[in-house]
Amino acid sequence: MTQKRPLYQAIRSAIEGRIMSGALRPGDRIPFEHELMAEYGCSRMTVNKALSALASAGLIARQRRRGSFVTRPRIHMAALQIPDIREEIEKRGHVYGLRLVGRSVHPANSAEAGLLRLPAGRELLALRCVHLADRRPYAVEARLINLAAVPEAREADFAATPPGSWLLAHVPWTEAEHRITAAAAGDAAGLLDLGADRPCLVLERWTWREAEAITYVRTVFDGESFDLTARFASQGAREQVFGG
C-alpha cells in the first residue's frame, strides 16, 4: 500500500488528514519533528519540509521551542478570481461588445488625484465605456490611467480593445487593491438601462507598479444579474469561479 509519492508529501497529507477529520483540533500540538522522524524513520529535513509546507499553507503555526500547533480556522479566505470581462463574456458563449462613451486627456483634478493617490496636475487618460454581452449592457466602466506610467495608452484604440485587456497585456503590475461594495445604479443607470435606484455591485480596482499608480477602475454591474462566487477547499488547492 506504500504510495509511490515522496515521503514528505505522505507525511504532510497524513497530518492534513488528521486535521481535516477532526482528530487534531485547532490549538492542538502536532508531534515534534524528532517524534515524526522516529515515526517515519526519516531525517529531520524531510519532516521539516512537510511541516514547512503545512505552515505556509496556513494549516499549522510553528513556534520555536514550543512546537507546531493546528491553527484556528477563524478566518475564511476565499480566492476570488477576477478575470478579464471580455474573456468572461465570451467564455459564456455570448458575443462581446464594447461602447466607448467618453475619452479625455487632462491634468488630474483633486478628486482624481485622490483616487490614484498622486499629486494633482499629473496627466491622465480618462475613459468611460460600456461592456456589452449580446448587444445588451453588462457593465459600465470608468477608468483613469496615469499617462506618466503608461505613455503608450495615449495612442491605444480603446474603441476596439477593452482597456482592461489592453493594460493586462501591456503593463506588468506588482500590487493591486480591490474593493467590493453595493450601491444604487445612479449615474450608470442610463447606460445599463436600469432604474436609478436599482442595487448594483460595484467593483473598484487600483493597480500599482512598485510605488507608481497605473490605473484606477470602477465597474458597475447590475446586482440582479451578476454575482461573484468563489468555491474553495478549506486549505490547500483552490478552484475558483467567477459568475455573471
Add this chain to the structure above:
Amino acid sequence: MTQKRPLYQAIRSAIEGRIMSGALRPGDRIPFEHELMAEYGCSRMTVNKALSALASAGLIARQRRRGSFVTRPRIHMAALQIPDIREEIEKRGHVYGLRLVGRSVHPANSAEAGLLRLPAGRELLALRCVHLADRRPYAVEARLINLAAVPEAREADFAATPPGSWLLAHVPWTEAEHRITAAAAGDAAGLLDLGADRPCLVLERWTWREAEAITYVRTVFDGESFDLTARFASQGAREQVFGG
C-alpha cells in the same frame, strides 16, 4: 547592506524582483540551480528551497532537464479574507451585540433542501439574527444548519454565541463556497433600520464537510456602510484587509 534574513529568502526575492520589474519576462528561463549556487556561493539545497517556494507561489514553473521558466498567465486573483463578524466588529473597537430574532427546528422544505443541496425532509435548525455594533444593526444573518451533520447545534445557546463563531469552533469543514451579490434590503430592511429599496451587499456561504452539507448562511450588510476589500501583490505572498 546585507540583510539579516535567510539566504534562501534573499535569493527568492532577488528573482522575484527581476520578474516583477520586467527584467525577466514570462517564458524566460531563470538561471539553473548550479549557476545560482555559484552566484551566491551556497549549496544546491538552499537554491532549491528558494526556487521551490517560487514554484509553489506560481511565479515559475520547473521542468526537469530543461530548467525553470517564468510563468505566463497573470490572472487577477484577489484573496478575500472573510473573518468572523464578531471579531471584525471588536477589532474595530466597537461593542459587539447579538439579537436572535428567530429559531426553529423543522424538516427541510423544498426551498431549504435546494439551498443545502440535501433531500427534503432532513431536520434543520433555522436561525435568524442581527449582529449589532455599538447597539446599532450591522448585519442580518439567516442560517440553516443540517442537524444530522451537527447534532450538538440543537443544544447550543445562539443567543450568547454567534452561530458562525460557534460553528467555526466546533465543526471542521473541508469545502466552502461564497457568493457575493447586491440586492435591495427587502425583508432585512426593518431589522437593519433601512429603507426597503436601500442597496445591500449580500454574502452567502455554503459549507461542507466531505460530501455532507453543514450550513448555509445569507448575511445582508448595508451597502453604504460596508465594503469588502482585498489588497495583494501580483503573485506570491498576499496581505488582506476586510472592511466595514
Add this chain to the structure above:
DNA sequence: CGGCTGGAAATGTCTATACATTTGTCGACA
C-alpha cells in the same frame, strides 16, 4: 521572595553529498 543566569529543548537555516527521475542530445548502427 524575586530577579538573574545558564542550560536545554524545539524550530530555523545551511552544508555536502548521494541517488532517482526525466528528458534532450548525439552517436552507433542498420
Add this chain to the structure above:
DNA sequence: TGTCGACAAATGTATAGACATTTCCAGCCG
C-alpha cells in the same frame, strides 16, 4: 537516412550533521 539507445544535464528527493535562534524552566544568588 532514419531509428534506437546510451549518456549527460537538469530537477526531485533524501540523508546526517552542524550551528543559530528563541524561549521555557530550573536553580542560584541576593
